[in-house]
Amino acid sequence: MKKLIHILTLALFAGATVTAHAKLNVVTTLPDLGALAREIGGDKVDVTTMAKPTEDPHFVDARPSFVVQLRNADVLIDGGAELELGWLPPLLQNARNPKLDVGKPGRVQASQGVRLMNVPANVTRAAGDVHALGNPHFAIDPIIAKTIAQHIAQSFAAVDPPNAPAYDANYKELEATINAKLQEWGTAMLPFKGKHVVAYHDSWPYFAHRFGIEIDLFLEPKPGIPPSPSHLAEVIGQIKAQGLKAIIVEPFHDRKIAEKVASSTGAKVVDFAQYPGALPDTDSYVKLMDALVSRLAAAMK
Numbered sequence: 550m551k552k553l554i555h556i557l558t559l560a561l562f563a564g565a566t567v568t569a570h571a572k573l574n575v576v577t578t579l580p581d582l583g584a585l586a587r588e589i590g591g592d593k594v595d596v597t598t599m600a601k602p603t604e605d606p607h608f609v610d611a612r613p614s615f616v617v618q619l620r621n622a623d624v625l626i627d628g629g630a631e632l633e634l635g636w637l638p639p640l641l642q643n644a645r646n647p648k649l650d651v652g653k654p655g656r657v658q659a660s661q662g663v664r665l666m667n668v669p670a671n672v673t674r675a676a677g678d679v680h681a682l683g684n685p686h687f688a689i690d691p692i693i694a695k696t697i698a699q700h701i702a703q704s705f706a707a708v709d710p711p712n713a714p715a716y717d718a719n720y721k722e723l724e725a726t727i728n729a730k731l732q733e734w735g736t737a738m739l740p741f742k743g744k745h746v747v748a749y750h751d752s753w754p755y756f757a758h759r760f761g762i763e764i765d766l767f768l769e770p771k772p773g774i775p776p777s778p779s780h781l782a783e784v785i786g787q788i789k790a791q792g793l794k795a796i797i798v799e800p801f802h803d804r805k806i807a808e809k810v811a812s813s814t815g816a817k818v819v820d821f822a823q824y825p826g827a828l829p830d831t832d833s834y835v836k837l838m839d840a841l842v843s844r845l846a847a848a849m850k
């Protein structure tokens with residue numbers, strides 16, 4: 550009898566395990582990748598994202614729960630361009646999940662097929678520059694986001710073949726939405742073609758390139774290096790000389806520094822974000838892009 554109960558318990562446990570694994574377990578490092586994974590996976594996947602939308606993606610607090618999430622994951626989606634260099638490698642090492650090895654269908658590196666912008670001639674990582682491999686903030690270009698979404702759909706289909714048609718259909722729907730929106734976003738940004746914008750950190754070269762503007766003056770002297778008084782004085786001089794109107798800050802930046810620069814130049818501080826969920830009513834990739842375009846267009850008028 551005792552043995553029978555034991556067997557029944559095992560059977561129940563096995564049943565529960567099968568149910569728990571009916572959905573694909575997807576882990577993403579960053580919230581933009583998480584938002585794209587949700588669009589593609591729909592109700593066939595459970596998506597866990599490690600970084601919070603308001604957290605600095607270069608310096609995410611690596612919690613022990615991340616190791617457990619990675620150990621149980623069927624698919625990992627990461628940037629693949631060193632944005633998560635400071636925190637992902639040790640987590641992966643501890644998780645020991647061979648399904649997530651680079652080259653396996655369970656690993657999507659978003660940078661696959663993306664030509665990185667601003668690749669430095671010399672790797673300057675030692676000086677504190679966090680963009681040593683080239684600029685890793687590429688997913689904010691909607692055309693690149695489509696490529697990432699396609700790779701996600703291919704990965705999900707390979708890991709979970711019975712649901713491949715659903716992943717493909719979800720990809721096609723997202724692709725059509727972004728294509729239609731690109732017209733709208735392009736029209737909204739058209740009056741500002743060739744205009745320059747200031748940013749706290751160099752997160753926006755792909756966004757700028759897509760919409761024909763230049764986001765090329767930064768409060769940070771180098772990516773990841775805090776603003777110094779002498780550098781800020783130089784930036785203030787340039788904003789005045791060029792009559793620049795907008796200073797982009799992200800939730801994890803020191804907004805007070807941007808406000809000081811704004812008050813001594815007449816430029817406006819614009820709250821911006823790379824990640825869905827960091828600004829009000831931006832819980833999807835497309836909604837975030839809507840918000841960015843309308844906020845920037847309003848500030849540049």
Ligand SMILES: [Zn+2]
Binds near residue numbers: 750
């Ligand atoms: Zn960066």
